[in-house]
Amino acid sequence: MKKSQLFAPDEPLTDAELDRLEEFLKRCKGGKAMNIEELDGFFAALIAGPDVVLPSEYLPEVFGGELSDACKFASFDEVNATLTLLMRHWNDIAHTLGNGDVYQDEKGLQRGNDWARGFMRGVGMCHDGWGALLADEDHAGCMIPVLMLYHEHDQDPSLRPQPIGxxxxxxxxxxxxxxxxxxxxxxRRHGKPFADVLELEPRRADPKPGRNDPCPCGSGKKYKRCCGATVQ
Known part of the structure; x- marks a missing residue:
């Protein structure tokens, strides 16, 4: 990845970068990593929601498990590049929500089920706060569209909406x-911590950290017990 890309936290990912990120996620073993549409919904819920959730808490959800178990990186550069793509994507969604210009892009969603699934996984990480919204009769309706798509193919027929054309x-x-x-x-009216959404700053491409240095993913663990354990 070019240095200009690495140090561009405010730029949306290009199609090529989204493809690169999705290809990496597909390589995570077990097939439990999110696809890009699911990732979009997941990030949207975390950013919009009631609590600040740190990367060390949500990255295992993205990768389908702890990094050391779910993923194998080819090198430290790939660790850094992958985390940078994720951080930039988070920041892009945060800016979109902050500016109030949420809309479908020219490609749109495919069917929306993966987005809804990711969104509800994000809701699950802040269950109590979202529960307060759902209990508010004046605002709970904002969840109806995503719940329709989330339950569209539910195993329980009683939860499925009518067929959607x-x-x-x-x-x-x-x-x-x-x-x-x-x-x-x-x-935001009900006092989410930090006035603005926590934005993630990509780390500089410093030399590979020592085995006992903090991992650059922000997990708080030593590099050797986190991303360093995933480098083949």
Whole structure:
């Protein structure tokens, strides 16, 4: 990765960078890592939601397990590059929510189920706070669109919505974007910690850390027991 890309935390990922990130996630063993659409929903819920969740808490959800168990990096450079892509993607979604300009991009969602699944995984990490929103009769409706897509193929037939046609799905996407902004504003009115969303600063491409140095992913663990254990 070029240095100009590494030090560009505010720039959205290019299509090539999104492809690179998705290819890495596919390599995580067990097939439990998120795809990009699921990652988008997951990050959106964490950023919009009631609590600040640190990378050390949510990265295992992204990778489908602890880094040392789920992933194998080819080198420290790949560790740094992958984490930088994730940080930039987080910041892009945070800026989008902060500016209030949530909309479907030109490619749009495929069917929205993966996005909804990722979103609900993010909700699950801050269950009590989201529970307060769902208990608020004036604001709980913002969750209906995402819940429709989350339960569309539920094993329990009683939780599934009526069959969703193409035009209705497009409307659900629009309502889902509006609901996301509604949740974002709700939690800011109700005192989410830190006035602005915690943004993640990519670390400089310093020389490879020592085995006992802190891991650059921010987990708080020693490098040898975190990302260093994943380097082949």
């Amino acid at each position: 193409r035009e209705q799905r497009e409307k659900i996407f629009d309502f889902m974007a509006a609901g996301l902004m509604g949740a974002y504003r709700y939690f």
